[in-house]
Amino acid sequence: MLLDGINAHKACHHKEGHPHHHPHAGDGPVETHTHGGRKIKVVRRVLDANDIMAGVNRKLFAENRVFVLNLMSSPGSGKTTTLEKTLQHLMPEFSCAVIVGDICTTQDADRLAVSGAPVVQINTDAFGGDCHLAAHVIEKALGGLDLNALDILIVENIGNLVCPAEFDIGEDKRAVILSVTEGEDKPLKYPLMFRECDAALLNKIDLLPYLDYDVKLAAANILQIHPDMPVFETSAKTEEGFEPWLAWIKASAKEKLG
């Protein structure tokens, strides 16, 4: 199914019109003095409203026993192909669904629908649009899914190595894909993304014979940002290196589903 034109910022405003009604650890007391030019203590996280909604999503996922993976990368790193192949391997064992975020078009949803998994497409805007999927956008998209029937929900985030890292959507695990056509230094340039993720894929390794790419250096750079993070060298095209990646997802899902 399609959910067109969910504009994150507009929707955000409706949801967060009265942020003080939500209790939150960050909420500070409002001090009052009687002088003009006075200072009022606020002490609140600007993204409070997103965190609260992410908490609502997380509770919903827990109640329905759904493992949620947030898949992030820059545009063109092979997210959709990786997802297509990943679904093919997970589907016999797990009931899967996908939420796919794009600024424009339904091409990814069309490709992923072939797997037989329910796919909800979110277009953040017709042109321009948003740089990330926020928690309330996910919450809206969940209306199109039967959570109770699911084991695994994979969210394909907007192609961007910066902003999605900042927004909790209620997921259990986060994975980032870096392709070998992107340069070994990317983890160092986008540290928050690699810091926030639980696993990394070095994708398109089938292209290595044609590139001057140092896989060891790329992996070392990932580990410099996030020591001990699993790094899977994969080719979504040939499925080389897919076994350890699939095993990681399955183990993570089983950890939650029991």
Add this chain to the structure above:
Amino acid sequence: MHEMGVAMQIVEIATASIPGDLTGARVAKVNLKVGKLSAIVPDSLQFCFEVVSKDTALEGARLHITEIPVQAACNTCRNAWTIEQPAFSCPACRSGDITLLSGRELDIESIELAEEDN
């Protein structure tokens, strides 16, 4: 890249923080903490804030941004240090088991109301 949305949130939170008994109060300054690891570009946030604060109680208010360094503590040897380069292992014992103490902030600390003209 989501500075516009963040600026809108700042205006919303700051507006809601003006005590209800002060009708017509204007905000002169918003004090904001931004961690160096947060995905926010201060200059771009300043620009967006100017745009979205128009026609609100925050129009013309100054957005005062304090950048917060990335500080870490090692869970193995208890060393504490400031991360300046993109490297997240303990410089003393090389352990990767560390805790980030700061650097992810995106917090409104306080607002300052404008002096009333009377």
